[in-house]
Amino acid sequence: MKIVATIEARMGSTRLPGKVLLPALGRPMLAHLVRRLKAVSSIDEIVLATSTLEADDVLADFAKKYGIAVFRGSEEDVMGRVLGAAESVGGDIVVEITGDCPVIDPDLVEQTIRVFLRNNAAYAANSYISSYPDGMDTQVFTVDALRMSASMTDDPLDREHVSRHMVNNPDLFKHAYLIAPPSLHWPGLGLTLDEPADYQLLTKLIEHLGKDDPLFGCGAIIDTLKNNPEWLGINDDISRTNVRPQ
Structure with a gap:
């Protein structure tokens, strides 16, 4: 069973354009994420899932530079893009990561994969609860x-939020x-790269912790x-729009 990590990333962002390539400690934010995923022992391959827009050509170049695969698909049909990315490299299992998580903890990614495998699940997550x-x-x-889910829905929200249909149908997909x-319990802490204030906080964390340990974990961030x-206070006032399927 080939385990493939897909990274959803585009250069377009209304709140922080080009955010995934903003620098921190001499590397693009996206490069920090890639290095962390390469440290996850269960992941066999990483695919950058970006769009076919000309603005995202630079991300295809990034993938080549950092030694990962790239798949280009629809800007709006993210479900189809992630499915195409996984199929393009012969994947059997998808580890879905969004490009705005530059300090994701490799151990937590690995743990989620192991829980998925141990429970013989169709879907597992550390974010639903x-x-x-x-x-x-x-x-x-x-x-x-994912292929079955994609064949069952044309709802624009389902197509935009890759796992929404699977999450909403636990009778069809074991969770x-x-x-x-x-x-590590701190659900109100925002460590995603959405706004300029997020970039400021994440840069401080990467510069503070990354010099000694580029793979610093969630516990080190909390401490x-x-x-x-x-x-x-840097990004405390940002309103997070976290879509949780109902």
Whole structure:
């Protein structure tokens, strides 16, 4: 069973254009994410799933430079794009990651994969039940499940939010969920790259922790923010639009 991590990324962003290639500690934010996914032992291949828009040509160049595969598909049909990305490299299992999670914890990604495999699930996530900081989000599902889901829905929201249909139909797709232990429980903490203030906070964390350990984990981030509570004010007032299917 080939396990493939797909990274959804585009250059277009109304709030922070070109955000995935903004620099931190001498590397693009997206490069920090790729390095972290390469450290996940269960992942066999990484595919950057971007659009066919000319503006995203630079992301295809990025993929080549950093030694990962690239698949280009619809800007709006993200479900179809992720499915195409996984199929393009012969994947059996998808580890779905969004490009705005540059400090995702490799251990949490690995743990989600193991829970998925151990429970013989069609879908597993550490994000459905809100407990980890926003930015640690990992979803795992079989390519067969995604293919089946894609064949069953044309709802624009389902096509935009890759797993929405699977999540809303647990009778068709067996689920498994991870919940954060007390030491990592901080669902209100925003560690995704959405706004200029997020970029400021994430850059501070990467520069502070990344020099000694480029793969610093969620626990190190939480400890750092507890020791530097003034940093929390940097992006504390951002309203997070976290779409949770009902």
